[in-house]
Amino acid sequence: MTVNTLAWDTYARQKPERRRVNAAGEATWFNWTQYPDHGPGADVLGVRPGHRVLDLGCGKGGNLAHLATLGARAVGVDVSPAQLQRARERWGLLGLSLHRQDAVDYLTSGGAEDFDSVFSVFGAVYFTDPARLLPAVRARLRTGGVLAFSQFPPVDGCYGCQASLIQRGPDEDPLVVRRWDYLPEAWEALLTEHGFRDVRARVIPAPPGRRTTGTLLVRAVA
Template sequence: MTDTLAWDVYAKSSKQRRPVNATGQTTWFNWTQYPDHGPGAEVLGIRPESLVLELGCGTGGNLAHLATLGVRTIGLDVSPAQLATAEDRWSGMPGLQLQRAEAVTYLTKTDLTFDAVFSVFGAAWFTDPHVLLPVVRKRLRPGAVFVFSHRPAVEGCYGCQASYINRSADEDPLVVKRWDYEPDRWVQILREYGFAAATAEVVPPPPGPRTIGTLLVRAQA
């Protein structure tokens, strides 16, 4: 299973979603790395009973919010630790399914088609787009969307890059691959694989000392 160890290590060090957000909600949708910031589930343009797939669902917070809106959701992740946390928190929620699977493998084998596929700092960042995009496009219904977010590329560092996941002080970090491009290049790549109405923008960070925004990419089948 791709990078299982790395993502299990990441799961142990990552912060868990708060019980409630700033407005007291127990579920909410967040595309950015900042709490209570940026657009929400409306970016997906879906309705109750829509079928939605998340690539790299982690602990399932965004999926759970969609499920409360009446959306049928499937979340994929390669990390048993992440999925165990998701099961503990959201077990029994109607409309939410979790599966341990690698994104490309699942999309290649499934017969399902989706009203939206999305990824928040997930598999869309850590999978070669020239491998991922064709299989995502094939599983989207007409008019459906593919949306993903992650940190913007470092200037001059484009294409396949190395990400490091720290372990203990006595162990070398684990290395996973990620794919970074400027917004215009993402639009171009998506169009090359048959997506229409593609947009890519950097959502500015909230007011304060942080200066790194969030890349948000959306394309329609």
């Protein structure tokens, strides 16, 4: 078992399950931010019935499941067997196509079809070197296709590759994974450099009365 697999399996055990319904009483929904019932939804991706969509770091599959209910052909990739098993148990009837694989390996392994949308919600885009990931995504997006992802905004002065800790038991050292933090304008420059257009990066403020940490949301067109 690789360190990344162990780390994300550990994270899967710690993360609460998605609620059965959201505040509107819906059984599936799309959430870009770390706060429930907050921020934009699936409209960011412009998904239509028949579109092929890819979730990089799909975790337990909640966002991907919602796109399947909209008629998308939903594909998810994750390195964690525990996360994927939870996704299959809860959303198996929706026909998700789930793969245990590294994001870059999956994108560069070929396949019969490209994608209309690629997205990541605190997922693989956050935890993969953009110098490797962005060209791989661009190569598999159809012309006019959308890449969108969300993650925490960077801590002031801490940009580029950073360390993230996933805690374990009280007598165990935390597991370390790498993440990539950039300011909105830096993401815009990186994506433009790798052939994307109409790039927009912004921080969605936290809901009123909550912590001050917002959510960085980035959207670009192939």
